[in-house]
Amino acid sequence: MKKIVFFLMLTILFGQEYVGSKKCKSCHKKKLSGAQYKVWENSKHANAFETLKTPEAIETAIGLGINTNPWETPECVRCHVTGFDNGGYEIKGDEFWSQITDKGKPTKEVKRMTGLQGVGCEACHGPGSKYKSKTKMEAIFYGDISGTKLGYTIPTEDTCKQCHNEKSPNFAGFKFEEKLHEIQHPYPDGFRESKKTKYKSK
Numbered sequence: 001m002k003k004i005v006f007f008l009m010l011t012i013l014f015g016q017e018y019v020g021s022k023k024c025k026s027c028h029k030k031k032l033s034g035a036q037y038k039v040w041e042n043s044k045h046a047n048a049f050e051t052l053k054t055p056e057a058i059e060t061a062i063g064l065g066i067n068t069n070p071w072e073t074p075e076c077v078r079c080h081v082t083g084f085d086n087g088g089y090e091i092k093g094d095e096f097w098s099q100i101t102d103k104g105k106p107t108k109e110v111k112r113m114t115g116l117q118g119v120g121c122e123a124c125h126g127p128g129s130k131y132k133s134k135t136k137m138e139a140i141f142y143g144d145i146s147g148t149k150l151g152y153t154i155p156t157e158d159t160c161k162q163c164h165n166e167k168s169p170n171f172a173g174f175k176f177e178e179k180l181h182e183i184q185h186p187y188p189d190g191f192r193e194s195k196k197t198k199y200k201s202k
């Protein structure tokens, strides 16, 4: 019993939320540090949700005996969004999507959900609410903390295979090294070393 209460408290204390890739943009758009946001924005991952609205997607779904819209069907949505069935994206009805504020803008909740459409940063790096501050990010970068308790994860081949597997109707095999090369968004040469030097000399 005590153990259960303890774990409950842990989840409350460390409860991380998916915040959406836009929240990573302000710090990860500069060319000097690799412009990860831009690389991602131009990748197929960023557009993965929109793909479900194409005639090709609808045809694929019908071929599988699915009569609902692919973008509203769990069997399709799960791999084309961020954090499905894990506290992230949820399939919602028209009532949810039409919520607006007094000023006629989409509500915070609607904006968050929209931001989780597509395969965002957090689909690979983990839910960001707890690690996205500058202090935490730098502590992770310098290896002072692992970040795992804050939801941060280092992506591996297994991360990719959660979606790149036979359950994908379009699966044609997955060669990790090759595919990684296609989506990479590394720091520029020398960035890591120069930043570490600065930190040491503080």
Ligand code: HEC
Pocket: 019, 020, 021, 023, 024, 025, 026, 027, 028, 033, 121, 122, 125, 127, 128, 129, 132, 133, 134, 137, 138, 140, 141, 142, 195
């Ligand atoms: C307030 C600024 C800020 C925000 C917001 C932010 N980061 Fe960072 N992040 C940093 C800094 C600073 C570093 C250290 C490297 C650098 O200077 O770019 C870093 C490093 C990283 C690293 C590399 C860690 C390592 O060990 O090399 C990853 C991955 C990362 N961030 C992902 C994200 C994701 C995903 C989000 C959004 C959920 C995000 N960041 C939001 C500032 C931020």
Ligand code: HEC
Pocket: 044, 045, 047, 048, 049, 051, 078, 079, 080, 081, 082, 119, 123, 124, 155, 156, 157, 159, 160, 161, 162, 163, 164, 176, 179, 180, 181, 182, 183
């Ligand atoms: C949450 C699910 C998910 C995860 C995790 C994921 N992907 Fe993807 N990936 C997709 C989807 C969906 C597409 C297709 C997007 C489209 O065409 O609209 C895709 C497309 C791609 C593409 C371009 C199309 C192709 O197959 O050549 C590459 C390359 C790729 N992913 C590599 C990776 C790598 C490497 C990882 C792990 C580091 C990864 N992906 C993790 C869902 C995912």
Ligand code: HEC
Pocket: 051, 052, 054, 056, 057, 058, 060, 061, 064, 066, 070, 075, 076, 077, 078, 079, 080, 162, 163, 164, 165, 166, 167, 168, 169, 170, 171, 172, 173
């Ligand atoms: C297990 C994860 C997964 C599921 C479930 C899934 N997809 Fe995908 N989808 C992917 C990945 C990964 C890709 C990238 C191509 C690849 O390598 O498989 C992709 C690519 C696509 C593409 C682009 C095809 C291309 O060649 O560029 C379409 C369209 C698509 N999916 C539609 C659907 C539809 C419709 C459903 C539901 C019936 C669905 N997907 C279910 C993971 C998934």
Ligand code: HEC
Pocket: 021, 024, 028, 036, 037, 038, 040, 041, 045, 119, 120, 121, 122, 123, 124, 125, 155, 156, 180, 183, 184, 185, 186, 187
């Ligand atoms: C499909 C999975 C995937 C997505 C989506 C993704 N990343 Fe990454 N990211 C990786 C992998 C894998 C690595 C480690 C790459 C390597 O080993 O070369 C990485 C590395 C990084 C690094 C460190 C670069 C370095 O040279 O060490 C930063 C910073 C980063 N990602 C930020 C982001 C941000 C910000 C976003 C969203 C705008 C994002 N990533 C989206 C998989 C992903």
